[in-house]
Amino acid sequence: xxxxxxxxxxxxxxxxxxxxxxxxxxxxxxxxxxxxxxxxxxxxxxxxxxxxxxxxxxxxxxxxxxxxxxxxxxxxxxxxxxxxxxxxxxxxxxxxxxxxxxxxxxxxxxxxxxxxxxxxxxxxxxxxxxxxxxxxxxxxxxxxxxxxxxxxxxxxxxxxxxxxxxxxxxxxxxxxxxxxxxxxxxxxxxxxxxxxxxxxxxxxxxxxxxxxxxxxxxxxxxxxxxxxxxxxxxxxxxxxxxxxxxxxxxxxxxxxxxxxxxxxxxxxxxxxxxxxxxxxxxxxxxxxx
Numbered sequence: 677x678x679x680x681x682x683x684x685x686x687x688x689x690x691x692x693x694x695x696x697x698x699x700x701x702x703x704x705x706x707x708x709x710x711x712x713x714x715x716x717x718x719x720x721x722x723x724x725x726x727x728x729x730x731x732x733x734x735x736x737x738x739x740x741x742x743x744x745x746x747x748x749x750x751x752x753x754x755x756x757x758x759x760x761x762x763x764x765x766x767x768x769x770x771x772x773x774x775x776x777x778x779x780x781x782x783x784x785x786x787x788x789x790x791x792x793x794x795x796x797x798x799x800x801x802x803x804x805x806x807x808x809x810x811x812x813x814x815x816x817x818x819x820x821x822x823x824x825x826x827x828x829x830x831x832x833x834x835x836x837x838x839x840x841x842x843x844x845x846x847x848x849x850x851x852x853x854x855x856x857x858x859x860x861x862x863x864x865x866x867x868x869x870x871x872x873x874x875x876x877x878x879x880x881x882x883x884x885x886x887x888x889x890x891x892x893x894x895x896x897x898x899x900x901x902x903x904x905x906x907x908x909x910x911x912x913x914x915x916x917x918x919x920x921x922x923x924x925x926x927x928x929x930x931x932x933x934x935x936x937x938x939x940x941x942x943x944x945x946x947x948x949x950x951x952x953x954x955x956x957x958x959x960x961x962x963x964x965x
Contacts, residue, residue: 890951
């Protein structure tokens, strides 16, 4: 990879554009070429992968992706940064710049239709800390063509995304991401590779899409159970799911039918167990219990 942006190039480009990172958009620009090389290598991209990058900013990661991907869709909400990115790619990536499509859009609202031709197969992004979880979940729901990905997020968020049952930080993000994909921690990133320097470490999270668990529960039904279980995470599932099921006794019946102890708590359940609970609810209703 050549033509990557270092600290001097990042600051010069920002000054030329009149850009200053803003907390409102969660902007922390990567200025270390070794870090973006590491991200691209860890992402395990194939030459035919179509990459979706969210929040490309000044283009540090974009320039590392262009030489190795078949195409890069860059979704940027900031109009100044979105307008400047194609020129940056031409200047630093040469012919590979032809593989770039820039979309001025909110990643939380972007649709599959906007990113078609070619459809993304991999998500590789330095995600804004304040919207990282909803962005990942939205993109996995909206883009069934996404097969795998690697995202850089705040370390605390990374820990939650990869947590398993029984972990202190296991919760709604952990379960919902596990519904879509197999997930693993892929490393830590220090603060000094960013401008401005955040007061926290970052973490890399890798995922590979899988078939959703469970035979009968739709995503909306499973996620409703997850939301209810963790809304009152210190309560037993019998109590926490009472509102969702229509009463404590009905919740207990659904849980028992799913093979789950009504006295357990949500933090101890796998995503497969949440799917089993969602799938059991219609059976309990049909039986009049």
